Amino acid sequence: MSMFEKAPLRLESSYRDAISHFATGVTVITTTTESGHAGMTASAVTSLSLDPLQLLTCLRTELPTRSAIELSGRFAVNVLGAHAEDLAIKFATPSADKFAGVPLVGGHPVPVLREAIAYFVCDLAAALPGGDHTIMVGNVVDCGHRADSQPLVHFSRQFSEICTPATHERQARQHEMSW
Numbered sequence: 001m002s003m004f005e006k007a008p009l010r011l012e013s014s015y016r017d018a019i020s021h022f023a024t025g026v027t028v029i030t031t032t033t034e035s036g037h038a039g040m041t042a043s044a045v046t047s048l049s050l051d052p053l054q055l056l057t058c059l060r061t062e063l064p065t066r067s068a069i070e071l072s073g074r075f076a077v078n079v080l081g082a083h084a085e086d087l088a089i090k091f092a093t094p095s096a097d098k099f100a101g102v103p104l105v106g107g108h109p110v111p112v113l114r115e116a117i118a119y120f121v122c123d124l125a126a127a128l129p130g131g132d133h134t135i136m137v138g139n140v141v142d143c144g145h146r147a148d149s150q151p152l153v154h155f156s157r158q159f160s161e162i163c164t165p166a167t168h169e170r171q172a173r174q175h176e177m178s179w
């Protein structure tokens with residue numbers, strides 16, 4: 001038996017390595033309660049349904065943003081652009097005031113980050129158990145996006161960006177200009 005005891009740990013480590021090869025976008029999930037704003041970086045975000053308009057995000061159950069969303073009954077998904085790595089790191093690091101110095105767009109019931117390339121404001125439709133995470137299903141009540149934006153990408157535990165022919169060309173021009 002003892003020679004097999006470590007198998008689950010090995011599987012967990014293989015799982016973490018393998019799932020890190022599933023490239024994702026990066027978002028900041030936000031909400032507001034009487035205690036103020038709460039927010040965290042999340043890549044587990046998926047479009048769920050068109051009728052009704054729903055998306056979901058999976059948040060570790062013990063995290064303060066997850067409980068704040070259940071308290072407020074709504075949240076925003078802020079999709080980060082290619083140059084917003086600093087925001088991704090800021091909102092993935094526990095801190096008393098993650099929103100200090102972060103510009104917001106006014107007029108929304110939950111924080112919408114000015115730097116977001118797309119946002120979705122959601123009413124919480126369901127909070128379902130998912131192992132050590134909670135699956136937060138949201139009814140989308142408002143959304144928007146910036147045309148011509150580039151996303152921040154997370155792949156193999158690193159931030160990166162999509163290399164389209166346009167970005168390739170721009171980089172090549174920058175390279176030429178640096179000589």
Ligand SMILES: Cc1cc2nc3c(=O)[nH]c(=O)nc-3n(C[C@H](O)[C@H](O)[C@H](O)COP(=O)(O)O)c2cc1C
Pocket residue numbers: 026039040041042043044045058059060063064065088089091092093094095133154
């Ligand atoms: C790129 C990236 C993606 C993440 N995605 C998720 C996620 O989908 N769900 C989750 O629960 N935590 C995710 N995290 C971890 C949380 O952002 C981190 O635990 C954060 O500190 C939690 O909020 P807190 O600071 O209020 O505790 C991610 C972190 C990074 C850097």
